[in-house]
Amino acid sequence: MRKTLIIAILFLLLLLFGSSAMVLAFVRIAPFHAEQALFPIQENLEHALLVFYFDPTSKASYELDLLEKRIQDMEQVEGQVEEIPRINSVLIELDHVINRFQFVSAESESNLREEFVKELNSIQDKMLLYTFLAETYPQEFNTLQAKIAGLKFLAMDVSNPLSALFTLSQGENSALEQANDPSDSSNQEPDFVDPRMVPFLPGSAGASHAFFPLTGKHAELTCQNCHSNMTYAGTPNQCAVCHSNVVPINHFDGMVCSTCHTTSAWKPASFDHAAVGATDCQSCHSGDKPNNHFSGQCSSCHNTNAWKPASFDHAVAGATDCQGCHSGNKPNNHFSGQCSSCHNTNAWKPANLDHAAAGLTDCQGCHNGNKPNNHFSGQCSSCHNTNAWRPASFNHAAAGLTDCQGCHSGNKPNNHFSGQCSSCHNTNAWKPANLDHAAAGLTDCQGCHSGNKPNNHFSGQCSSCHTTNAWKPASFSHANAGATDCQSCHSGDKPNNHFSGQCSSCHNTNSWGSASFSHSAAGATDCQGCHSGDKPNNHFSGQCSSCHNTDSWESANFSHSFPLNHGNANSVCAQCHPSGGTEWTCFNCHNENELTHKHQEEGISNFVVRCMECHSDGRKHDD
Known part of the structure; x- marks a missing residue:
């Protein structure tokens, strides 16, 4: 056992x-x-x-x-x-x-x-x-x-x-305990570890806190002061979340404390208007301005440091309508235009009206009660400048005054030139005066000088002989006067039995002497019309031009078909033409009986009028 x-x-x-x-x-x-x-x-x-x-x-x-x-x-x-x-x-x-x-x-x-x-x-x-x-x-x-x-x-x-x-x-640690089974087709989402606060890694963005720098009083806070629910993500960073209970009554409603304050202390505070884009002054300061104050933006006069000193910058405010503010500031009967026409933005005085800047071109609009009696009715600027009434200088060109008679019709002496003053005078003084015939368009001398010429004077225009400077010296320009009919002036000047044609046929316009008759210029082709009494007895009755030229009677050369050196025929025309004219005879030199007998022997009949048929060259023919 x-x-x-x-x-x-x-x-x-x-x-x-x-x-x-x-x-x-x-x-x-x-x-x-x-x-x-x-x-x-x-x-x-x-x-x-x-x-x-x-x-x-x-x-x-x-x-x-x-x-x-x-x-x-x-x-x-x-x-x-x-x-x-x-x-x-x-x-x-x-x-x-x-x-x-x-x-x-x-x-x-x-x-x-x-x-x-x-x-x-x-x-x-x-x-x-x-x-x-x-x-x-x-x-x-x-x-x-x-x-x-x-x-x-x-x-x-x-x-x-x-x-x-x-x-x-600590806490329920069921994280991933219900993990998906690879064989599960439901694909159920797992449960993870419950959230709890975990410190940030050294040097990480969370640890350095660069996204919200912890400066000033913020540096004294613990994580739990802001992250009280044990989470980091989603924590608000607006100032109002923490500081809403310390904002005074009627405080700036921007609620971004950093706009004015630092993280060190609430005071001193400084509002940076530019940084926050604060351009509408009225949105904050509508209750700060006195009665009847300028209704525009505060920045038009004030800076962001203090209300005073203040200086209104008209340009920045876009204030171009002076009447909008100063309609009640001007004296009685004051200029109704803009203040800027005379004044600057610093002070009312000194004042200087800038007519050009104000666009004032109608002087009468302001100064119609300032001019003396019988004063020029035009614009003041025609004579005066914008600084003072004197000295005054009338600028005819600027005033566009070209009609002198409109003002000076009562100033000229008796029997004065009826045209424009500017034809003789300048705008500085009446004298010296110099009539500019061309400027006055005066081409009809007779209109003014018909009573100035001597008896029996040339009836044409003065300008034909005279200049506009003085009567003498005078030089008649036949060409300018269009004087081509010499007889109309010089018919009484020629000697007896003088050539009845135009003087210009022989004379020039400088003097009567050194006359030279130009037969071609005078169209003189009929020599008999002038020289019928000049030829000797029994002279050739034809035109002188048949033998003579226009230089002299001598060296005559008669255009003759029969040789003029035949015998002594060249000495006297009548030797061959005893009856004058073109009829001729050979028997004044040749024996008629001998010539008759000889021509009959040769069987030539009626030879008396037929000499030229055989002897046209003046030679004797043996045959």
């Missing part, structure tokens, strides 16, 4: 030892993954072995070993749905580790801290490859990264005990 009991005990011990060995081997090998059905059994067995560890440090070290296993198990599922259950198992084990840290002693923290930071680095490295989780659930992925980074930040700070990490793992 005793032997049987011993065998049974040994068997039980052997069975227990074998079971323990199998459990240890099972835990050591860890064949199942988080997404598999038997993984919870494996996980429970792993934690059951904690009974073999007795002090908090060894228990925490064992949990760190399990965490390392879970981290290694994150491999080979990158980009797959299995990322979710595996990262979930890591987070669960991470909470177990942190839970053990609250019981460890300060002396053992150093090694545990170093190991914990190493595991956190491994988690961060593995998560960089988890593309499925990052792309499918980006917000949750970022939250997990923030948690790991926050834990790492606190763990590396040796001033914080590891037990402080326990506060970050």
Whole structure:
């Protein structure tokens, strides 16, 4: 019996030892993954072995070993749905580790801290490859990264005990426990770790707080002052959220404190009108202005530093209608136009009316009561300038006055030239006067000088002989006078029995002497008309031009078909032409009886009138 009991005990011990060995081997090998059905059994067995560890440090070290296993198990599922259950198992084990840290002693923290930071680095490295989780659930992925980074930040700070990490793992830690089963087609969205405040990484945008610089009094705040709901994202940064309870009554309604105040103190405050684009002064200061004040913008007169000194800038205000403000400021009978026509924007005096700027071209509109009796009725500007009435100088051209008679009809002496004054006088003085016949258009000399010429004077225009400077010297220009009929003036000047034709036939217009009769110019082709009494007795009765030229009677050359050197015929025409005319005879030189007898012997009859048939050249023919 005793032997049987011993065998049974040994068997039980052997069975227990074998079971323990199998459990240890099972835990050591860890064949199942988080997404598999038997993984919870494996996980429970792993934690059951904690009974073999007795002090908090060894228990925490064992949990760190399990965490390392879970981290290694994150491999080979990158980009797959299995990322979710595996990262979930890591987070669960991470909470177990942190839970053990609250019981460890300060002396053992150093090694545990170093190991914990190493595991956190491994988690961060593995998560960089988890593309499925990052792309499918980006917000949750970022939250997990923030948690790991926050834990790492606190763990590396040796001033914080590891037990402080326990506060970050409180709450329901169901993160990813309901991870999607790869075989589950429902694709249910997993539940993640509850949100809790995680410190920002050193040097990160959150840690530096550059998006909302913590200066002045803001630098004295803790994170919880603004992020009281344990979240960072979405925290309002408007001044009114915190400072609405300190705004005075009738305060500027912009509600952006930084417009006027700094983060150091409420005072001194300075409102930057330009920075906030405050261009409508009336929107704030409508109640600040005195009675009957300028209704425009404050900036037209004031600067943004103080109300005084004030200077109204008409140009900036676009104030071009002076009457709009100053209609009640002007004296009686004052100029009705704009103030700017005479005054500047600095003061009323000194005043100077700028006629050009005011567009004042009608002098009569203002000065019709200022002129003396019988004064020029035209514009003042014709004589005066805009500075003073004197000195005055009448500008006939500027006044457009071309009709002298309109003003000076009563100024001229008796029997004065009836034309325009400008024909003789200039606009400076009456004397010296010089009649400009051309300017006056005076071409009819008789209209003025008909009573000035001597008796029996040339009846034509004075300009034919005289110039407009003086009567003498005078020079008659027959060409200018168009005087081509010499007889009309000189019929009484010629001697008796003078040529009855035009003087110009022999004389020039300079003098009577050196006369030369131009027969061709006079058209004198009938010599007998003048020279019938000049020829000797028994002279050739034909035209003188048959023998003579117009230079002299001598060197006459008669154009004669019969040789004039025949015998002595050249001496006297009557030798051959005893009866005158063209009839001729040869018997004044030749014996008629001899010629008759000889010609009869040769059988030539009636030869008396036929001499020229055989002797036209005046020669004797032997045959």
